[in-house]
Amino acid sequence: MKRVYPVDEKGKKILDLKSWKINNYNKIYFDSKFEWECYKVLKENNFNVDFHPESLMLMEGFSSYSLTRSKGKTKIFKSTVRPITYTPDFCIYCNNGSKVYIETKGFFRDGARIRFKLAQASLPENDFIFLIFDKPSEGVKKLKELVEIIKNQFEGSSLTNKVTEKEQEKSRKINL
Numbered sequence: 001m002k003r004v005y006p007v008d009e010k011g012k013k014i015l016d017l018k019s020w021k022i023n024n025y026n027k028i029y030f031d032s033k034f035e036w037e038c039y040k041v042l043k044e045n046n047f048n049v050d051f052h053p054e055s056l057m058l059m060e061g062f063s064s065y066s067l068t069r070s071k072g073k074t075k076i077f078k079s080t081v082r083p084i085t086y087t088p089d090f091c092i093y094c095n096n097g098s099k100v101y102i103e104t105k106g107f108f109r110d111g112a113r114i115r116f117k118l119a120q121a122s123l124p125e126n127d128f129i130f131l132i133f134d135k136p137s138e139g140v141k142k143l144k145e146l147v148e149i150i151k152n153q154f155e156g157s158s159l160t161n162k163v164t165e166k167e168q169e170k171s172r173k174i175n176l
Helices: 017-023 033-044 112-122 139-153 165-175
Strands: 049-051 056-059 062-070 073-081 084-086 090-093 099-105 128-133
Touching: 033 049, 033 090, 033 099, 033 139, 056 112, 084 112, 099 112, 099 139, 112 128, 128 139
Parallel strands: 099 128
Antiparallel strands: 049 090, 056 084, 062 073, 090 099
């Protein structure tokens, strides 16, 4: 399998991410050239987009009891099971109030496919998540088709009509 390198804001390959992070504190980087190309397309269309937005909570963490056996003795102890979260690559805030999440993938790692399905199932009725695979000459083309759908069916997404995640959460709480 071909190795995928992270890239900086200009699309330049990052060979040593750890050093790059130290020298470029607080700058964003992309996990792949394809992710960077998608970011460029969304920004060129002046979309109100967050890169790696706040994680979606798919399942809360909880406490559980487990058994352990040591030196011939069985013990019961309380353990904590971590929550299951999902962080999509992009979140587009549409002018009609919907959110469109986009996940870019070259391939699925273990567990990513199930988290993606859980994320699909956990979204509110007016929010959507789309998966775009990086296939030669297809990935960016599919994203451009999605951009047109967002413009036509979701009333677009504009920076001048910026509604932040916190403002949306605040209005949801008021409506409850």
